[in-house]
Amino acid sequence: MTRPPTTAQRRVIDAADPVTGRLRGTEAQLVALVKRGLAFRHPRPPHDHFLTPAGHRIREAVPEVPAEPAPSAGGFTARVGGEEPQETPASGPARLREVHSAWQGLLELRRMTNPGGATDRPCGWERTHLVRAAALALEAAGHRPAGPDGDGYRVRATPQPEAVAVYGPDEETLRVCGDTLERAGWQAGAYTEPRTRMRYLLASPRRV
Structure with missing residues (x-):
């Protein structure tokens, strides 16, 4: 043993x-x-x-103490959108480098843990950290998370297994976020909430 x-x-x-x-x-x-x-x-x-x-x-x-969508202490956390000002990471070149490094590290984790070393679909870590994984894919692609003005994307957990919701201020934001997630190995479709009529994306990690 x-x-x-x-x-x-x-x-x-x-x-x-x-x-x-x-x-x-x-x-x-x-x-x-x-x-x-x-x-x-x-x-x-x-x-x-x-x-x-x-x-x-x-x-x-x-x-672990649940860390979605709250930032984790002492480590990198992708922005999910709508964070409180004191929780928002500093922007600028340093943040861009952090995001790029995190995304490259995630691709390496996919290569190491996915069958056949596939990097075109999410790995096990992403499936257990859905909000953070989807948010990283969006931030790494250059999309802007929602700030105090509400403009930008917001990634949120859903009651559905292996699914997150992505909200945006308009259809164009949802469209480009959906395209990014598809390229990152997710399946994404646009839906309308029955009560609020708010449009959103429902995204799930692709398995094959």
Whole structure:
């Protein structure tokens, strides 16, 4: 039977980036995780270390406080739209770099965990973090999340399994957000809420 990670190794695993699985720790800790099959060293510079699927399973086995759509402490969180001003990440070049890095890390996670290394459809992590995953796809594509004025997209959870709702100020916003999600491996269709007559997208991760 495989020995569980040590307390120090577990702290490194638990502190991994929630989207990309990027690890931070001493060289000895990272090497030990690689030897145990819980991490891998990226072949391209800067040769960062990331969790393997086995490492992600260990990390996800710990019950977490629900973090959708609230930002997670200490880690990257895609903007879902409509955040309170104190919860809104700073914009500008630094934010763009963070979003790009998170999206590239998510594609790498797809490659590692999807059958056949497919990167054209969502992976297991996305299916358990639907709001954050859809929001990352939209923000990475350059769409603007809703601010205090309400202009922009808003991603929200729904009672339906494996489905999120995307709201926008107009049909054009919904159309372009739908196109982006389709390219990112989601299925999206436009619907009208019966009571409010508000238009929205219902989006689900594509399986094949």
